[in-house]
Structure formats: structure tokens, C-alpha cells
């Protein structure tokens with residue numbers, strides 16, 4: 001038996017007041033990731049081993065830069081949720097779980113900022 | 127809930143090790159392994175971007191990627207991306223309620239594996255010839 005109203009169940013609002021956002025965001029970023037990752041793989045195979053001049057010329061193209069920034073945004077959100085799911089599945093000690101969740105968030109933000117900074121620097125040559 | 131104690135403990139459900147590894151099980155864990163590998167692989171990507179942006183250490187990184195180990199890493203990285211992408215698309219199809227039957231999921235498991243390896247090989251052949 002459940003004490004929750006049908007509406008709150010549909011909304012996924014349990015005692016945590018949240019529920020389905022992570023699931024939906026994970027799917028949304030997964031869909032966005034498909035073209036963005038294909039573009040990234042294209043960059044990877046065409047730029048691997050190329051000279052610094054060639055690589056920075058490609059990466060300082062505005063279209064490339066915008067696509068890469070979009071890819072980083074989508075991937076960072078996606079990988080943070082993904083890693084949180086993995087942590088929740090395997091780590092059952094509350095303190096450790098909380099620390100790892102926090103480390104996961106910090107790591108994802110750091111990766112996003114560093115990658116974004118490098119791309120902007122390549123384009124605006126700060 | 128009240129605890130029920132039995133004189134003869136009933137067998138617990140068998141542990142992972144006693145199951146024969148099936149293709150669908152293998153793809154399930156591979157999706158997670160590639161996801162986690164890509165997670166840490168972003169460090170490599172940011173390193174490379176930074177080297178390109180500051181030009182510091184770029185040549186050193188390049189000569190590492192020129193070794194057989196570096197090449198293997200790049201190949202593995204691109205395979206992980208493609209494998210996780212195909213596995214992800216498989217999940218997205220499942221989310222619509224389709225493709226969950228025994229024959230279908232067996233087929234899509236094999237398609238993910240065979241597809242990821244052949245796509246990765248094709249992409250590198252294409253990339254290397256495009257470059258000339």
C-alpha cells in the first residue's frame with residue numbers, strides 16, 4: 001500500500017522531492033551526445049599525431065569551437081550523472097558515498113571549465 | 127517487517143560467478159566499463175587541449191601518441207566512445223519499449239560488439255586516408 005497520491009507518483013516526487021530528472025537528463029544528453037561524439041571521433045582520427053600548427057588551426061575555427069563546447073557541456077552533465085549511478089550501485093557506506101559524489105561533481109565541473117577555457121584560449125588567444 | 131527465521135536457511139540466489147556469461151551480460155557490463163573509462167579519459171582530452179592552447183608540452187604528448195602504446199590508447203579510446211555510443215543507442219531503443227525480446231536483445235548485443243569494432247577500424251582507415 002502506498003500513502004502517496006497518484007499525482008506525486010507520476011511526478012516522481014517521493015521523500016527526496018525528485019526522481020526522474022536524472023533519468024531524463026541522462027537520456028537527453030545521451031541523444032545530444034550522438035552527433036557530438038561522432039564529430040569528436042572525426043576530430044580525433046584526423047588530428048591525432050598532427051603538428052601543433054595544424055591542430056590549433058583546426059581548433060580555432062568558430063564552428064569547431066562551438067561544437068566542441070556543446071560536446072563538453074553535454075558530456076560533462078552526462079558523465080556526472082552516469083558516475084553517480086555507478087557510485088550509488090557499489091558504495092553503500094554513507095560517508096564514503098557522499099565524499100565520492102562530491103568528488104564526482106568537482107571533477108566534472110573542473111573538466112568542463114578546463115576544456116572550455118582551453119578552447120576559448122585557442123580562439124581568442126588570451 | 128518481522129524477521130522470519132528458518133531452521134534450514136534457504137539457498138540464496140546464486141552469485142554472479144555461477145552464471146554462464148552471456149552476450150547480453152557482457153554488453154551490459156561493457157557499457158558501464160566504457161562509460162567509466164571515458165569518464166577518466168576526459169583527463170587525457172583536456173590535457174591535449176591544454177597543450178594545444180598553450181603549446182607547452184604539445185610535442186612531448188604527440189611523440190607519446192606516436193609510440194605503439196600511445197596508438198593503442200587512441201584506438202582504444204575511439205573504440206570505447208563508439209562502443210558506448212552504440213550501447214547507448216541500444217538503451218534508448220529499449221526506453222521506447224522496443225527490442226526487449228530474447229532474440230532481439232541477443233541480436234542487438236552482437237550488433238553492438240561487431241559494429242563497434244568494425245566502425246572503429248573503418249573510421250581510422252578513413253581518417254588516415256583522408257589525411258593522406
Ligand code: HEM
Nearest residue numbers: 030033034037079082083085158161162164165211214217
Ligand atoms: C556517444 C554518445 C553517448 C550515448 C548515446 C550515451 C548513452 C548512455 C546511456 C543511455 C546511459 C544509461 C545507461 C543505463 O541506463 O544503464 C549511459 C550511461 C553512462 N554514460 Fe554515456 N553515452 C554517450 C557518451 C558518453 C561519454 C562521452 C561519457 C563519458 C565521458 C559517458 C559516460 C557514461 C557513464 C559514466 C554512464 C554510467 C554507466 C552505467 O550506469 O553503467 N557517456 N550513457
